[in-house]
Amino acid sequence: MNKSVTNIIALSILWLAAGITVVVLFAVISYVFVNGISQISPAFIFTWPHGVNAEGGVWPTIVSTMYVTVLAMLIVAPIAVLAAVYLAEYAVQGRLVGMIRFAADSLASVPSIVMGLFGLALFVEAAGLRFSMLSAALALSFLMLPIVMRATEEAIRAVPKYIRWGSYGLGATKWQTVSRIVIPAAMPRIITGIILATGRAVGETAVVIYTMGQAINLPITPLDSGRPMTVHLYVLAMEGINLPAAYGTALLLMVLILGFNLGARYFLRRASKRM
Amino acid sequence: MSTDTFSHLSQAADERPDKITVKDLSFHYGDFQALTDINVGISSKAVTAFIGPSGCGKSTFLRCFNRMNDLIPGTRVDGLVTLDDQDIYAPGVDPVDLRRRVGMIFQQPNPFPMSIYDNVAYGPRLHGVKRKAELDEIVERSLERANLWKEVKDILGRNGLSLSGGQQQRLCIARVLAVEPEVMLMDEPCSAIDPTSVQKIEDLMAELTDRITIIIVTHNMQQAARVSEYTAFFLQEVAGEPAVLVEFDRTTNIFTSPKDRRTEDYITGRFG
Ligand SMILES: Nc1ncnc2c1ncn2[C@@H]1O[C@H](COP(=O)(O)OP(=O)(O)O)[C@@H](O)[C@H]1O
Numbered sequence: 001m002n003k004s005v006t007n008i009i010a011l012s013i014l015w016l017a018a019g020i021t022v023v024v025l026f027a028v029i030s031y032v033f034v035n036g037i038s039q040i041s042p043a044f045i046f047t048w049p050h051g052v053n054a055e056g057g058v059w060p061t062i063v064s065t066m067y068v069t070v071l072a073m074l075i076v077a078p079i080a081v082l083a084a085v086y087l088a089e090y091a092v093q094g095r096l097v098g099m100i101r102f103a104a105d106s107l108a109s110v111p112s113i114v115m116g117l118f119g120l121a122l123f124v125e126a127a128g129l130r131f132s133m134l135s136a137a138l139a140l141s142f143l144m145l146p147i148v149m150r151a152t153e154e155a156i157r158a159v160p161k162y163i164r165w166g167s168y169g170l171g172a173t174k175w176q177t178v179s180r181i182v183i184p185a186a187m188p189r190i191i192t193g194i195i196l197a198t199g200r201a202v203g204e205t206a207v208v209i210y211t212m213g214q215a216i217n218l219p220i221t222p223l224d225s226g227r228p229m230t231v232h233l234y235v236l237a238m239e240g241i242n243l244p245a246a247y248g249t250a251l252l253l254m255v256l257i258l259g260f261n262l263g264a265r266y267f268l269r270r271a272s273k274r275m
Numbered sequence: 276m277s278t279d280t281f282s283h284l285s286q287a288a289d290e291r292p293d294k295i296t297v298k299d300l301s302f303h304y305g306d307f308q309a310l311t312d313i314n315v316g317i318s319s320k321a322v323t324a325f326i327g328p329s330g331c332g333k334s335t336f337l338r339c340f341n342r343m344n345d346l347i348p349g350t351r352v353d354g355l356v357t358l359d360d361q362d363i364y365a366p367g368v369d370p371v372d373l374r375r376r377v378g379m380i381f382q383q384p385n386p387f388p389m390s391i392y393d394n395v396a397y398g399p400r401l402h403g404v405k406r407k408a409e410l411d412e413i414v415e416r417s418l419e420r421a422n423l424w425k426e427v428k429d430i431l432g433r434n435g436l437s438l439s440g441g442q443q444q445r446l447c448i449a450r451v452l453a454v455e456p457e458v459m460l461m462d463e464p465c466s467a468i469d470p471t472s473v474q475k476i477e478d479l480m481a482e483l484t485d486r487i488t489i490i491i492v493t494h495n496m497q498q499a500a501r502v503s504e505y506t507a508f509f510l511q512e513v514a515g516e517p518a519v520l521v522e523f524d525r526t527t528n529i530f531t532s533p534k535d536r537r538t539e540d541y542i543t544g545r546f547g
């Protein structure tokens with residue numbers, strides 16, 4: 001076959017692949033949008049569902065989702081960041097660190113329904129936290145931990161060696177260098193990692209269904225139960241109760257996650273500008 | 276510079292004590308020995324240039340003076356290095372304190388991703404200076420000495436990375452000067468920047484020698500001839516073998532009447 005023909009074929013295949021991706025993405029988004037947009041109104045967002053068909057709004061589920069997500073983020077961020085700083089900067093690089101990294105990666109690939117089951121056994125039952133925001137946040141944090149940890153580690157490793165050397169060269173100690181130069185320089189990427197993990201938590205269903213319960217409830221304390229948007233959507237759709245409200249909820253959920261991803265992009269762009 | 280002026284300088288310089296002395300130094304990266312048998316004295320308040328082909332251990336040697344090599348795992352220094360007659364590798368010496376006295380400028384300008392002001396104030400803050408007025412004064416004075424003040428005095432809040440390469444390098448010099456080092460090590464500081472900044476850096480080096488000792492690694496022999504009073508020529512003759520200090524002398528002697536054939540070959544451009 002002659003070269004230019006091969007070239008044309010290769011190019012067409014690549015175009016096709018890219019095209020399929022765009023079409024699928026567009027189809028999903030527009031499907032949810034078309035079906036959900038008629039539902040969206042201030043009343044839908046800010047009022048409670050009522051009646052057997054869950055008419056009305058989804059307010060308590062939005063609050064439950066935000067509540068658990070913020071709580072999980074507050075739990076995960078400090079632990080994951082400190083662990084990553086230790087691994088990247090202090091731990092003697094060797095077998096043990098390699099194993100910790102492998103464990104973190106494996107944790108990231110545990111199916112979330114398994115993590116939910118684990119959360120149910122450990123937090124809901126053994127620890128006696130029952131179905132609650134706290135149980136769900138803790139279980140979610142297992143899911144988020146490896147994401148934030150790896151992002152932080154990579155962010156720290158991306159800080160150029162010669163910038164650290166500049167600090168050491170001025171008589172800075174290791175901790176001064178890490179805390180005043182390395183972490184601030186890595187911060188935009190760390191925040192990006194946290195946001196991405198948070199977006200993942202917002203969309204998570206399996207973990208929360210086991211740990212937060214399904215009761216429609218406006219959570220006040222961390223020990224209150226609730227029903228997150230994903231579970232609400234699942235119940236509405238699977239039991240055929242109120243399909244339009246399910247699409248409305250799905251659309252809100254997508255907008256929320258899109259917001260998180262845009263936020264992550266914004267920070268990443270700032271990061272690349274600064275480095 | 277006329278011969279007359281020079282001989283006058285030469286006399287004065289020879290009376291200066293050595294700031295740094297090196298005895299029988301050898302250096303290893305793991306199993307690879309990079310330097311062997313180095314003996315040299317670095318004159319106080321003068322500029323000493325290190326020249327030699329790339330890969331002959333100039334940077335490695337330079338980093339021995341502020342123990343920067345300690346940061347590279349698996350390295351080993353043998354022999355004696357003294358600063359003001361004190362062994363800097365002695366057990367009681369904290370490399371962190373040493374590096375405050377012996378500052379370093381790198382080939383790649385490496386400002387921190389923070390404002391120009393904060394870059395210069397970084398060192399003094401590390402060492403406990405907190406008062407705004409005092410910091411302001413240090414920042415201004417250091418930027419003056421680094422020949423950068425005029426260009427940045429109205430944009431001190433701007434990120435250091437927004438400056439041009441040559442300005443960034445002078446910012447790094449100001450950052451080092453802000454901690455009042457006794458010695459400044461410069462590892463090819465001019466190889467990645469514009470000619471105007473090179474000129475400014477050469478000027479400031481001349482001005483600084485009334486208070487500090489400077490060692491500069493340079494690829495550019497004209498630069499070595501212009502800025503330095505002493506020159507050391509390093510050479511790794513056989514790949515895989517350690518490099519040696521071939522010749523060390525007043526810069527004029529090195530460039531006009533080198534004693535070693537290999538030095539002559541190098542400066543006349545026959546290899547390297
Ligand atoms: N971090 C390192 N690990 C191992 N070998 C190194 C390292 N840095 C430099 N070397 C080796 O040491 C020798 C001297 O390098 P260097 O001091 O950078 O030379 P120069 O500055 O004269 O170009 C070279 O052979 C180089 O490959």
Ligand SMILES: [Mg+2]
Binds near residue numbers: 333334335462
């Ligand atoms: Mg070098």
